[in-house]
Amino acid sequence: MKNTMKKPVAIPVEKLRPFAGHPFKVKDDEEMNTLIESIQTQGILSPLIVRPIENTEEYEVISGHRRLHAAQKAGITEVPALIYALDQDAAAIAVVDSNLHREHILPSEKAFAYKMKMDAMKRKAGRLEKNSSQVATNFDTATEIGKCAGESRDQVFRYIRLTHLIPDILKLVDEGKIALTPAVELSYLQPSEQEMLFSVMDSDEVTPSLSQARRLRRMSEAQT
Secondary structure (H helix, E strand, C coil): CCCCCCCEEEEEEEEEEEEECCCCCCCHHHHHHHHHHHHHHHHCCEEEEEECCCCCEEEEEEECHHHHHHHHHHCCCEEEEEEEECHHHHHHHHHHHHHHCCCCHHHHHHHHHHHHHHHHHHHHCCCCCCCCCCCCCCHHHHHHHHHHCCCCHHHHHHHHHHHCCCCHHHHHHHCCCCCHHHHHHHHCCCCHHHHHHHHHHHHHHHCCCCHHHHHHHHHHCCCC
């Protein structure tokens, strides 16, 4: 990745766009309030990283979504940014890698981040090796993602499975009401089955154990 600008440039916030499909939430919480106060007193100390949007004068944010949001809240109209010329897949990988160091990451954020990076890596490998038999497999990419994130290949797959959960159940995972392993089992249920299950969980204020989740998965797979 070669930097097209040696120094940060000031870019108007109205010319900046969030990365399409950005998997990390930007929340108005206490941490955001602290960041806003810091920016109001010291400015943005670490430049955003952006890439040009083709055929426009606008830029897509790769790293710095929280800083951009805080700057907007603080009433700042221009932010410092480093401009990188990246294609969509390279940018997607950079978006994920630049956010995985954060202290607090929700399971849903990891799930969609790992999936975004895996899809981008497979497309990139496919283009590079289209005349070769050595195209990256799911296992190759999961292993590589795991190395960068400090997790096993299997754990990467577990998180990606969460992208098959309906939003209501995924929210329970983020809230810590359903653990990762039972949630993975529930991800194999059909969406309609998940909807019915959530209705029961919501009305009875209960969540399935791992053994119950596995039983529900077996019942679902027996009907398909």
